[in-house]
Amino acid sequence: MKVAIIGGGITGLSTAYYLLRLSRDKRIPLDITLIESEGRLGGNIITERLRGFIIEGGPDSFLTYKPWALEMCRELNIYEDLIPPKSDRTFILWKGEFYEVKHLSVQSMIKSDLLSLKGKIRLLLGTLISQGDFHKDEPLGKFIERKFGREFKEKIFEPIFSNVYAASVDDLSLKATMPKISLLKKKITSKLPPFMSLRYGMHQLVESIYGKIKEDVKIILNHRVVNVEPLDSGYYIKTNGGSMRFDKVIITTPSYITAEILGGPTGYIREALYSIKYSPVIVINFVFNREDVGIPLRGTGFVIPKNDGFTVSSCTWTSSKWTNRAPDDYILLRVFINLKIDPNEAVDRAYKEIKEIMDVKGRPLITKVFNWERGIPKYTVGHIERVQSLENHLLEFKGLMIAGSYFKGIGVPDCVRQGKESAKRIISAL
Ligand SMILES: Cc1cc2nc3c(=O)[nH]c(=O)nc-3n(C[C@H](O)[C@H](O)[C@H](O)COP(=O)(O)OP(=O)(O)OC[C@H]3O[C@@H](n4cnc5c(N)ncnc54)[C@H](O)[C@@H]3O)c2cc1C
Numbered sequence: 001m002k003v004a005i006i007g008g009g010i011t012g013l014s015t016a017y018y019l020l021r022l023s024r025d026k027r028i029p030l031d032i033t034l035i036e037s038e039g040r041l042g043g044n045i046i047t048e049r050l051r052g053f054i055i056e057g058g059p060d061s062f063l064t065y066k067p068w069a070l071e072m073c074r075e076l077n078i079y080e081d082l083i084p085p086k087s088d089r090t091f092i093l094w095k096g097e098f099y100e101v102k103h104l105s106v107q108s109m110i111k112s113d114l115l116s117l118k119g120k121i122r123l124l125l126g127t128l129i130s131q132g133d134f135h136k137d138e139p140l141g142k143f144i145e146r147k148f149g150r151e152f153k154e155k156i157f158e159p160i161f162s163n164v165y166a167a168s169v170d171d172l173s174l175k176a177t178m179p180k181i182s183l184l185k186k187k188i189t190s191k192l193p194p195f196m197s198l199r200y201g202m203h204q205l206v207e208s209i210y211g212k213i214k215e216d217v218k219i220i221l222n223h224r225v226v227n228v229e230p231l232d233s234g235y236y237i238k239t240n241g242g243s244m245r246f247d248k249v250i251i252t253t254p255s256y257i258t259a260e261i262l263g264g265p266t267g268y269i270r271e272a273l274y275s276i277k278y279s280p281v282i283v284i285n286f287v288f289n290r291e292d293v294g295i296p297l298r299g300t301g302f303v304i305p306k307n308d309g310f311t312v313s314s315c316t317w318t319s320s321k322w323t324n325r326a327p328d329d330y331i332l333l334r335v336f337i338n339l340k341i342d343p344n345e346a347v348d349r350a351y352k353e354i355k356e357i358m359d360v361k362g363r364p365l366i367t368k369v370f371n372w373e374r375g376i377p378k379y380t381v382g383h384i385e386r387v388q389s390l391e392n393h394l395l396e397f398k399g400l401m402i403a404g405s406y407f408k409g410i411g412v413p414d415c416v417r418q419g420k421e422s423a424k425r426i427i428s429a430l
């Protein structure tokens with residue numbers, strides 16, 4: 001039985017890892033091939049280890065209340081390399097002042113001076129009235145404003161939530177994102193910190209999976225899949241370096257690529273995949289001399305409400321948030337811009353704004369830019385139904401599966417889960 005996994009991001013790697021494990025456990029021999037267009041594995045997960053700095057271009061951590069990435073770290077024997085953030089203090093920058101928010105708890109927001117008295121009363125009222133009709137989908141921002149008031153939405157909810165999805169809460173689906181909100185409560189009661197990272201950076205996860213699969217999974221790098229064509233039995237995969245036939249195929253590329261490569265009578269599927277949009281994210285890592293930064297960095301960083309006049313939407317104080325990310329005399333920052341602009345202009349604007357906000361004296365010693373033009377998939381209104389409908393249409397194509405961050409969860413843990421579920425489905429169908 002020949003199985004192809006297209007895409008070597010965390011979804012594809014997790015699929016390969018669990019498929020290999022299950023085939024061994026159940027003594028089902030499988031011939032597994034992973035095809036990746038780039039010369040490296042990891043997709044969005046990219047860590048640069050440079051002169052004592054650990055610089056992340058994509059994710060810098062993952063949620064712990066979604067257990068799948070944690071479980072995988074345990075299985076890969078890298079659980080002891082998980083590191084918690086050094087602080088749980090995050091700030092909102094509003095009109096030149098930093099306001100601390102802890103755990104998004106109502107008490108901390110009532111105590112904070114960020115909201116006006118009217119805003120606080122409106123927020124409290126929102127906690128007393130019913131949650132509303134969750135069965136109907138609508139923009140998340142509209143729901144939050146109706147329930148907790150405009151001030152809470154604009155000054156607190158939007159900047160924090162947009163930081164995760166890189167999109168305005170007015171563009172996101174309530175139904176597709178709401179489970180995340182109710183889970184926010186869980187993180188307060190859990191013994192683990194809400195986010196964790198890995199000692200050597202997020203790519204350690206990729207390297208550890210690679211270590212477990214490299215002997216038994218055929219990994220083909222630098223081969224771009226251009227077409228997946230259904231045959232009477234199985235699929236024909238065409239790449240820029242040749243063609244191969246497989247019995248089962250799991251496509252884990254971003255939705256717009258999956259749409260492009262799917263051949264055969266897949267009209268609805270392609271259209272639905274094309275309709276999933278992505279938000280741009282520019283990640284700029286700056287290294288400064290510690291003595292050049294004028295403000296104390298006692299926390300994990302700050303977010304900026306979108307109508308406060310800045311291009312920068314948030315900044316992680318990486319060297320204060322995690323151990324082991326920068327030598328002692330330096331400060332490593334990760335600045336986010338959620339706009340599609342020229343990366344050089346992004347760096348100029350980011351430097352100017354960070355200099356002003358953080359009272360920086362000198363120039364950055366290192367600048368590393370990662371420009372994700374289609375960075376984070378947007379779960380817009382109707383996402384859950386779109387996914388369901390896509391799954392129904394895919395039933396026509398036996399042995400073909402799709403998975404990835406655009407589909408059933410945007411973060412690393414959800415991608416690991418999707419990989420695990422795809423592997424289980426393949427094995428149980430044999
Ligand atoms: C800036 C940024 C910050 C983030 N921060 C976090 C965070 O802190 N925590 C968190 O949990 N998540 C975060 N995420 C989200 C998370 O990184 C992604 O959801 C996840 O890594 C996506 O994995 P994937 O395998 O689904 O897709 P990808 O990583 O996109 O992998 C797809 C792979 O397919 C390959 N490919 C593309 N076309 C072809 C083709 N034609 N043929 C063969 N291969 C092809 C690509 O090269 C790539 O390797 C962040 C994402 C970004 C962009």
